Amino acid sequence: MARIVQKYGGTSVGDVERIKKVAERIKATRDEGHELVVVVSARSGVTNELIARAKAVCEFPSERELDMLLATGEQETIALTAMALHGIGVDAVSYTGAQAGIFTDKVHTKAKIKTINAKPIEQDLKTGKVVIVAGFQGINDDGQITTLGRGGSDLTAIALAAAVKADKCEIYTDVDGVYTADPRVVKNARKLEEISYDEMLELASLGSKVMQTRSVEFAKKYNVVFEVRSSFNHNPGTIVKEEVAYMEKVVVRGVAVDKDQAKVIVSNVRDKPGSAAKVFRALADANVNVDMIVQNTGRQGLANLTFTVPQTEAARAVRALDPVLAAVGGGQVTVHEHVAKLSVVGVGMRTHSGVAATLFQALADAGINIDLISTSEIKISIVLDLDRADEAARVAHAVFNLDKA
Ligand code: ADP
Ligand code: ASP
Ligand code: MG
Numbered sequence: 001m002a003r004i005v006q007k008y009g010g011t012s013v014g015d016v017e018r019i020k021k022v023a024e025r026i027k028a029t030r031d032e033g034h035e036l037v038v039v040v041s042a043r044s045g046v047t048n049e050l051i052a053r054a055k056a057v058c059e060f061p062s063e064r065e066l067d068m069l070l071a072t073g074e075q076e077t078i079a080l081t082a083m084a085l086h087g088i089g090v091d092a093v094s095y096t097g098a099q100a101g102i103f104t105d106k107v108h109t110k111a112k113i114k115t116i117n118a119k120p121i122e123q124d125l126k127t128g129k130v131v132i133v134a135g136f137q138g139i140n141d142d143g144q145i146t147t148l149g150r151g152g153s154d155l156t157a158i159a160l161a162a163a164v165k166a167d168k169c170e171i172y173t174d175v176d177g178v179y180t181a182d183p184r185v186v187k188n189a190r191k192l193e194e195i196s197y198d199e200m201l202e203l204a205s206l207g208s209k210v211m212q213t214r215s216v217e218f219a220k221k222y223n224v225v226f227e228v229r230s231s232f233n234h235n236p237g238t239i240v241k242e243e244v245a246y247m248e249k250v251v252v253r254g255v256a257v258d259k260d261q262a263k264v265i266v267s268n269v270r271d272k273p274g275s276a277a278k279v280f281r282a283l284a285d286a287n288v289n290v291d292m293i294v295q296n297t298g299r300q301g302l303a304n305l306t307f308t309v310p311q312t313e314a315a316r317a318v319r320a321l322d323p324v325l326a327a328v329g330g331g332q333v334t335v336h337e338h339v340a341k342l343s344v345v346g347v348g349m350r351t352h353s354g355v356a357a358t359l360f361q362a363l364a365d366a367g368i369n370i371d372l373i374s375t376s377e378i379k380i381s382i383v384l385d386l387d388r389a390d391e392a393a394r395v396a397h398a399v400f401n402l403d404k405a
Helices: 016-031 046-057 063-087 119-126 153-163 197-205 213-221 245-249 275-285 311-324 355-365 386-399
Strands: 003-008 035-040 092-095 102-104 113-116 130-134 137-140 145-147 168-173 194-196 226-230 238-241 254-270 293-297 302-310 332-345 372-376 379-385
Touching: 003 016, 003 153, 016 035, 016 063, 035 063, 035 119, 035 153, 046 063, 063 092, 063 130, 063 137, 063 145, 092 119, 102 153, 113 153, 119 130, 130 153, 153 168, 153 213, 153 226, 194 197, 197 213, 197 238, 197 254, 197 332, 254 275, 254 311, 254 386, 275 302, 275 311, 302 311, 311 332, 332 386, 355 379, 355 386, 379 386
Parallel strands: 003 035, 003 168, 035 130, 092 130, 102 137, 168 226, 194 238
Antiparallel strands: 102 113, 137 145, 226 238, 254 302, 254 332, 293 302, 332 379, 372 379
16 A cells, blocks of 8 residues: 555546546546545646736736635635546545645745645545645745645645655646657657656756746655656656666756747946946845846947846836836836747766767757757756747757657
8 A cells, every 4th residue: 555646737637538538547546445635636727817807807816815816726626536536436625725734934026935734634544535635736824825826726735745745646637748849840849758856847847838947846845756647648758867877878858948938128328337236136125037138348448237037027027127216227128928948957067078069060050040048967957039939949849859769
């Protein structure tokens, strides 16, 4: 007998027929004698729909009320999943995040999990119940409902797996596992048998939305090994785990594309100590997540500062910079939304050289222009024109032979 945490994503519980299929899968695992905690997302599309409705009634909805609203998406699917289980004779109970003892900080819409009181769940598991928990939500110390950021059901599952000391954590989704690139974009992308936390973390944060970034951070911190697999078939998935020595033999593990980026240029700032500090302090104070930063020195002691931000934060960045422009010597802010970020990731880059040269040559041969570049130990990212992003992903995938094992 093992203790297993399973998470079913939005497509997997997308309608009542699929919820019934998920219930059958849960029953099969339960029938093998395992203890089971199941995390479910809202039906696919529901969270987006709820956000759109919030914006339709109020341009800037209160984040507390937004969390109140968004949490309903998962509340629907936990109840339906529990009912579907009852319908096939499985004892099950549904819990909201609060009922499951998931305590978070107070940051509405992207709360962090602080602690989990797993006692109620443990009690139910002892009596043989399957426990169904609403993903993506928790409660803060003031008793307010919070949500954990988009894709946050992954985090719920991984945090619960750590809290109940699960033997296994399985993330069921609409693809067979983690691929060398988004299989919807790169047709010959290959499913990986395993991938290290660090590689998964980079891929996730660079745009591969198959796993929520923070859930992978959490898994790494608490050493939760998990498997990403399909809820529509029984193929083995991808194991995400601590790096092992042979993983460095592969130079590039995967390619990620992020199309939700905007490029911001602050032009004609005084090329003096303190200018960059003022610009980025203002952005930090406004909670803008700045990523790639490039500074070009121009003429007459003036420089341009270019950086990328998530598209949803571009307007906030512009607003935050307005008051500091005078202090850095005038200048203007322009935003370019027609950009994307392409990245190649692999722990093997630590020990292999020439990766950047190979990537840049392949892009050049395809006539794809590189706008910005940034590198770290295990990744190379470039910013390019949005229209060429998918093609660039295929070019990068091909030049590193990622379709071959
Ligand atoms: P869920 O609703 O189950 O959480 P998501 O839509 O959040 O599912 O994530 C699954 C999707 O992630 C897939 O349908 C796929 O298009 C996309 N994806 C992006 N990059 C990758 C990748 N490298 N491997 C697998 N899937 C990827
Ligand atoms: N329903 C939430 C979202 O769409 C959480 C999740 O699906 O993981 O972001
Ligand atoms: Mg997801």
